[in-house]
Amino acid sequence: MYRFLLTPRWLGYLALTLVAAAVMVFLGNWQLDRYHGRTAINERIDAGATMTPAPLRDAMPAPTGAAGSVGPAPAERLTWSRVTATGRYDSANDVLIRGRTVDSTVGFEVLTPLVLADGSAVLVDRGWIPPIPGGGATVQPAVPAAPTGEVTVTGRVVGSESGGGGVARRDGKLEARRIDVARLAKQLPYPVTGGYVLLDGQTPAADPAFRAVPIGHTNNWQNFGYVWQWWIFAVMSLVGYGWVARREARRRAGLDGPRVPVDRAAEPAAAGPATS
Structure with a gap:
């Protein structure tokens, strides 16, 4: 068959x-x-919420190149871990990352280089701020000044983002669509660590105008x-x-040939009940 x-x-x-x-x-x-x-x-995000912060260099090696270079990217297993670092903010090189959404509002994330004792820097995402009311999503907001003097930060290790076009300087601030550390480093006067720190807290305290950037779990x-x-x-x-x-x-x-239809009309009628 x-x-x-x-x-x-x-x-x-x-x-x-x-x-x-x-x-x-x-x-x-x-x-x-x-x-x-x-x-x-998701497991690393959950673990990082309760872990004790480790020194920055335990997660992200120091860059060894010249000014404008970038260090090695953090190992994948160390992303979203908590770290701490101490240095001085370089507010002259604030970075505005536009088009970032929090609670359905499009605003800006503000990154400021934290210059460390060895002369290198790590980008610190200080948080999210909304656009100027009525100003549109591309108008630069008023960025709260970073603390002067020595600052200690605690936050999550995040790897560099890719894509998003170039980096431009406008009104004294760098602007970009994505946190591409390698591209941002080329605009800075010191070597830069290969990932960035998403701020959890700092001493002195951060300006209350900033909102914490939410960490979303992936839809596994x-x-x-x-x-x-x-x-x-x-x-x-x-x-x-x-x-x-x-x-x-x-x-x-x-075996699946057409069936012959049954002619019910040709069948003898069933005998009815006897009558007296």
Whole structure:
């Protein structure tokens, strides 16, 4: 009954089905890797909320190049860990990151280089501020001054962002769309650490005009759902091939021929109950 499966036509169907199933299994495995990666990020975020801050250099090595260079990026396993550092803010090189949203309002994140004792600096994300009322999302806001003198900061280690175009200086402040540490470092007069610090707290205290930048967990369960979706599709494609092949085999064997309709009108009427 199933010799037709060895014909070129049906062998082609089988090849297409196997390729489709293999691609779907691959996509499912890819989503599984993304699920594990995002789960690890969420676990680091949760662990960082309660950990004791470590020295900055335990997470991000000191840069060794000349002014404008950038140091090694923090290891992935150390991102979102808490660190502490002491230095002096360089307010002359504040960085405004525009287009950042908090509670559905588009504003700015303000980064200020913290110059350390070794002459290098680390960018500190001091927080979010709203735009000037009625000024639009691209008008520079009034940035609260950073404390003068020695400052000790505590915050989370965050890796550099990618993309977002270039860096421009306007009205004495650097502006960018993304926190690309390597691009920002080229505008600064000292070597810069390869990641930045998202501020949790500092001494002296930060200006109350800043709002803390929320740390969002990644949606890892969405990826987990995609894993099962692709794997189910792979199984369905194989089951579908088997169902079509079985249907064709039954047709060739004459088992699924058209049925003769039953003429109910030609059947004798059932005898009614006897009457007296």
